[in-house]
Amino acid sequence: MKLNELTIAEVRRLLDNREVRPREVLDDVYGRIDEVEDRIKAYITVTRENGYAMAADAEQAILGNRASLLTGIPVAVKDNLCTKGVLTTCASKILHNFIPPYESTATGKLKEQRYLLVGKTNLDEFAMGSSTENSRFHTTRNPWDVERVPGGSSGGSAAAVAAGECIAALGSDTGGSIRQPASLCGVVGLKPTYGRVSRYGLVAYASSLDQIGPLTKTVEDSAILLSAIAGHDPFDSTSAPVEVPDFARVLGQEIKGMRIGVPKEYFTGGMDREVADAVYAAIRKLESLGAMPVEVSLPHTGYAVATYYILATSEASSNLARYDGVKYGFRAEGKDLMEMYRNTRAQGFGAEVKRRIMLGTYALSSGYYEAYYKKGQQARTLIRQDFEKAFEQVDVIVTPTSPGAAFRIGEKATDPLQMYLSDIFTISANLAGVPAISVPCGFTAGGLPVGLQIIGKHFDEEAILKVAYAYEQSTEWHARRPSL
Amino acid sequence: MRTETMAASDKYEAVIGLEVHAQMLTETKLFCGCSTKFGAEPNTQTCPVCTGMPGVLPVLNRKAVEFAVKTGLATRCRVSPYSRFARKNYFYPDLPKGYQISQYELPLCEGGYVEIVLDGAVKRIGITRIHMEDDAGKNIHEGAGNYSFVDLNRAGVPLMEIVSEPDIRSPREAAEYMRKLRSIVRYLGVCDGNMEQGSLRCDANVSVRPVGQKEFGVKAELKNMNSFRFVEKALEYEIKRQIQVLEEGGKIVQETRLWDSAAGVTHSMRSKEEAHDYRYFPEPDLVPLVTGQETIEAAASSLPELPDALRGRFVSGYGLPEYDADLLTSEKSVAGWYEEAVKAGGQPKAVSNWMMGELMRLLNEEGKSIEECLVRPAQLAGMLQLIDQGTISGKIAKAVFEEMYRTGRGAGDVVKEKGLVQISDEGAIEAVIDEIIAKNPAEADRLRVGEEKLMGFFVGQVMKAMKGKANPQLLNELLKKKLR
Numbered sequence: 001m002k003l004n005e006l007t008i009a010e011v012r013r014l015l016d017n018r019e020v021r022p023r024e025v026l027d028d029v030y031g032r033i034d035e036v037e038d039r040i041k042a043y044i045t046v047t048r049e050n051g052y053a054m055a056a057d058a059e060q061a062i063l064g065n066r067a068s069l070l071t072g073i074p075v076a077v078k079d080n081l082c083t084k085g086v087l088t089t090c091a092s093k094i095l096h097n098f099i100p101p102y103e104s105t106a107t108g109k110l111k112e113q114r115y116l117l118v119g120k121t122n123l124d125e126f127a128m129g130s131s132t133e134n135s136r137f138h139t140t141r142n143p144w145d146v147e148r149v150p151g152g153s154s155g156g157s158a159a160a161v162a163a164g165e166c167i168a169a170l171g172s173d174t175g176g177s178i179r180q181p182a183s184l185c186g187v188v189g190l191k192p193t194y195g196r197v198s199r200y201g202l203v204a205y206a207s208s209l210d211q212i213g214p215l216t217k218t219v220e221d222s223a224i225l226l227s228a229i230a231g232h233d234p235f236d237s238t239s240a241p242v243e244v245p246d247f248a249r250v251l252g253q254e255i256k257g258m259r260i261g262v263p264k265e266y267f268t269g270g271m272d273r274e275v276a277d278a279v280y281a282a283i284r285k286l287e288s289l290g291a292m293p294v295e296v297s298l299p300h301t302g303y304a305v306a307t308y309y310i311l312a313t314s315e316a317s318s319n320l321a322r323y324d325g326v327k328y329g330f331r332a333e334g335k336d337l338m339e340m341y342r343n344t345r346a347q348g349f350g351a352e353v354k355r356r357i358m359l360g361t362y363a364l365s366s367g368y369y370e371a372y373y374k375k376g377q378q379a380r381t382l383i384r385q386d387f388e389k390a391f392e393q394v395d396v397i398v399t400p401t402s403p404g405a406a407f408r409i410g411e412k413a414t415d416p417l418q419m420y421l422s423d424i425f426t427i428s429a430n431l432a433g434v435p436a437i438s439v440p441c442g443f444t445a446g447g448l449p450v451g452l453q454i455i456g457k458h459f460d461e462e463a464i465l466k467v468a469y470a471y472e473q474s475t476e477w478h479a480r481r482p483s484l
Numbered sequence: 485m486r487t488e489t490m491a492a493s494d495k496y497e498a499v500i501g502l503e504v505h506a507q508m509l510t511e512t513k514l515f516c517g518c519s520t521k522f523g524a525e526p527n528t529q530t531c532p533v534c535t536g537m538p539g540v541l542p543v544l545n546r547k548a549v550e551f552a553v554k555t556g557l558a559t560r561c562r563v564s565p566y567s568r569f570a571r572k573n574y575f576y577p578d579l580p581k582g583y584q585i586s587q588y589e590l591p592l593c594e595g596g597y598v599e600i601v602l603d604g605a606v607k608r609i610g611i612t613r614i615h616m617e618d619d620a621g622k623n624i625h626e627g628a629g630n631y632s633f634v635d636l637n638r639a640g641v642p643l644m645e646i647v648s649e650p651d652i653r654s655p656r657e658a659a660e661y662m663r664k665l666r667s668i669v670r671y672l673g674v675c676d677g678n679m680e681q682g683s684l685r686c687d688a689n690v691s692v693r694p695v696g697q698k699e700f701g702v703k704a705e706l707k708n709m710n711s712f713r714f715v716e717k718a719l720e721y722e723i724k725r726q727i728q729v730l731e732e733g734g735k736i737v738q739e740t741r742l743w744d745s746a747a748g749v750t751h752s753m754r755s756k757e758e759a760h761d762y763r764y765f766p767e768p769d770l771v772p773l774v775t776g777q778e779t780i781e782a783a784a785s786s787l788p789e790l791p792d793a794l795r796g797r798f799v800s801g802y803g804l805p806e807y808d809a810d811l812l813t814s815e816k817s818v819a820g821w822y823e824e825a826v827k828a829g830g831q832p833k834a835v836s837n838w839m840m841g842e843l844m845r846l847l848n849e850e851g852k853s854i855e856e857c858l859v860r861p862a863q864l865a866g867m868l869q870l871i872d873q874g875t876i877s878g879k880i881a882k883a884v885f886e887e888m889y890r891t892g893r894g895a896g897d898v899v900k901e902k903g904l905v906q907i908s909d910e911g912a913i914e915a916v917i918d919e920i921i922a923k924n925p926a927e928a929d930r931l932r933v934g935e936e937k938l939m940g941f942f943v944g945q946v947m948k949a950m951k952g953k954a955n956p957q958l959l960n961e962l963l964k965k966k967l968r
Contacts, residue, residue: 082539095538102532104539203539207768236541237770315768318571321582322536326634341575364573364763373765 104201121156176426183451256290556593
């Protein structure tokens with residue numbers, strides 16, 4: 001078995017036992033990239049030189065008995081996380097040449113542990129999309145079927161994990177951008193509670209919804225990586241000053257007696273038959289492990305997608321104003337300031353980004369603010385209250401992650417609304433700020449992975465990890481690998 | 485009753501409200517750790533946060549909150565326990581984020597007032613609100629050919645915006661209100677009040693209405709008035725212009741007008757239709773600002789004695805007129821100097837007269853502040869004693885004081901060295917009077933037959949001959965005796 005196929009926990013044991021060197025792990029990872037990347041296109045930038053330099057450092061730490069959990073572990077990072085001295089593009093022409101002079105807090109924490117940066121992964125431009133088709137560079141392919149999308153926006157990270165082009169990866173999730181691609185690529189993806197992980201250095205799409213989280217091969221790896229990046233950060237006022245537990249500690253604990261909420265509004269059709277079957281089977285599996293399924297209601301679910309596309313685009317319209325050709329990134333010349341602005345933004349942004357900027361600008365405009373943005377905020381409060389009420393009865397809530405398995409490249413590209421609906425089950429967790437994880441729960445007849453979403457209470461990642469781990473350990477889905 | 489001959493300007497009343505921006509004297513910027521020092525090389529006091537790089541986040545400067553709270557308390561505002569930042573969106577090269585972080589719906593301070601003194605009467609000007617916001621950078625158009633440069637040293641420097649009620653009725657009141665605000669922020673040490681360097685800036689909303697009408701007229705917003713004098717001039721011009729438009733049967737259009745100090749006129753910058761839609765919305769990168777009772781009490785207990793209180797004390801304690809008290813308390817250092825001089829034995833009104841007269845004249849000539857003054861308060865008191873004792877005349881005292889001002893020496897020394905002691909010797913004065921009468925027999929005769937105005941001529945001639953040292957009272961008496 002090649003080292004690139006292993007999990008964080010497995011590589012850790014080999015490194016700590018001095019059976020392999022960080023360089024050798026990297027050799028296999030880059031070997032795999034050489035082998036499959038032209039078919040997968042998971043990366044925008046492969047940082048080979050950087051990776052090996054970090055490996056030398058990691059080796060010293062291991063030899064000096066100064067290793068921690070992620071020392072020497074090759075991790076891929078979504079290209080909307082700023083990495084000091086390493087190109088960070090957000091898959092946008094407007095940042096095609098941007099090299100940050102600073103490091104995101106999340107990757108900075110990994111750096112402190114001497115992780116190995118494999119490269120920067122592809123995404124939908126500025127994380128706006130569900131398929132990576134909105135990347136200005138290329139579309140990433142689903143390792144289970146290269147004619148299909150990997151999901152998005154963290155499609156590059158999900159595909160890289162699934163194809164063994166890294167040991168684990170970081171993504172970001174604003175409306176499902178970690179969980180949906182994890183589901184479509186058959187890996188584990190976790191969106192932490194809003195405020196659990198610092199957003200400093202994460203290029204903002206929608207500030208009140210964005211969270212950084214892990215994409216991994218197993219639930220255990222998810223817990224390890226989350227423990228590494230979580231915690232209050234004085235550079236992010238919205239990061240919560242709450243203690244970070246060792247998330248791996250709860251793994252293996254029994255889930256007997258836990259109440260598993262099944263929201264009736266999520267199971268009313270509109271979802272693929274095979275997805276529904278897999279999720280129902282997963283619920284029965286949890287029941288067989290001693291958990292108690294309870295029907296719950298999240299009555300404002302129907303407003304989630306509309307609410308999200310008002311609030312996220314409003315924030316985006318403002319967050320993306322800084323890309324004006326003045327200070328950094330792409331600039332198109334013009335005969336005066338206004339023309340330079342227009343040319344820069346017209347050429348620098350792709351169609352979906354422009355669509356969302358326009359939508360958000362409209363929603364914030366005077367005369368429309370009350371009807372759209374303000375109404376959206378009110379709906380968001382109701383959606384959050386739905387979850388608070390439901391969690392009075394249950395410990396976690398389970399739903400499908402995505403209404404369907406991976407779709408064909410181009411299938412939804414011309415229909416934004418269809419594309420938006422692929423996030424219908426994941427968006428609510430962002431609006432409510434609660435944590436959620438997607439774990440593999442089966443395959444379609446065509447061999448495409450299906451994901452189960454487990455949603456928890458604010459700052460109760462432990463519960464969703466515990467349930468996800470129990471489920472994973474009682475099934476074989478996570479052990480399957482795509483044949484490439 | 486109005487008559488045909490009544491001047492047009494008397495038929496109208498101006499309604500003015502001011503928006504004053506005060507740069508706070510914090511060491512660092514509002515949302516990052518960069519220095520706020522004025523005058524550094526362009527772009528040397530910047531970082532990823534204040535240059536609006538991707539993914540960075542603002543962190544609020546607590547000192548700025550403390551300063552704004554102090555200003556709120558000093559202007560009798562309510563300090564809000566819960567306030568929020570909001571984004572004000574617009575594109576401009578000196579605005580690196582594409583939005584300004586300001587406060588909109590929930591400002592920090594509301595509902596206060598300040599008192600101004602005009603023609604001896606005290607008037608209250610209401611303060612609508614005080615909020616915090618970050619400053620923009622500066623565009624530099626010189627020496628760049630077809631391009632402009634941007635200096636972001638000022639970007640992110642903390643400002644307070646102090647918004648008045650439309651309580652101001654004349655340009656003089658406006659200037660007086662500005663002076664009072666400047667005085668308050670300087671007493672507090674929260675702003676240096678330097679209008680030329682732009683640390684105190686002012687926009688004015690001005691309209692006119694027929695005297696007696698309740699409704700406000702259509703207003704114009706005036707910008708670019710960077711001195712007290714320009715505030716007054718610009719408003720005078722604008723009020724005249726609006727009255728003229730109305731008198732000619734025209735209509736005022738709501739617009740923003742720029743004051744051109746060189747031409748002494750205001751001209752239209754943009755109309756209401758062209759006005760920005762700032763698309764304000766709550767800043768998602770900052771949590772709501774909670775200002776606890778302890779913070780407010782700590783700020784309250786650290787407030788110095790403020791100009792209004794001091795003015796009241798100067799009136800009641802020293803028996804000064806409002807006018808004197810207002811002028812002497814406009815600067816903390818001036819007020820302190822005054823009190824020291826009185827404490828050293830100076831008669832209160834005499835000290836006031838000398839400070840507002842000679843001392844201010846000499847300081848203004850050199851553009852010096854009272855801190856740089858060589859004369860000490862006790863020395864002025866000493867000189868006043870010499871006048872009281874009849875050692876020197878008031879007239880000579882002026883020369884003595886000027887010498888004291890230049891050298892920092894005491895009045896006694898100056899008088900002795902220059903031989904300026906007043907001559908009260910009857911014989912000596914009489915001898916000179918006789919001499920002058922002998923030289924001017926014709927004038928002496930005319931005075932004797934009743935040409936009273938020649939009295940002054942003789943006083944002058946004798947004083948001139950005695951180098952101003954004759955005791956004026958004695959001189960008068962002796963002259964009358966000899967020439968009647």
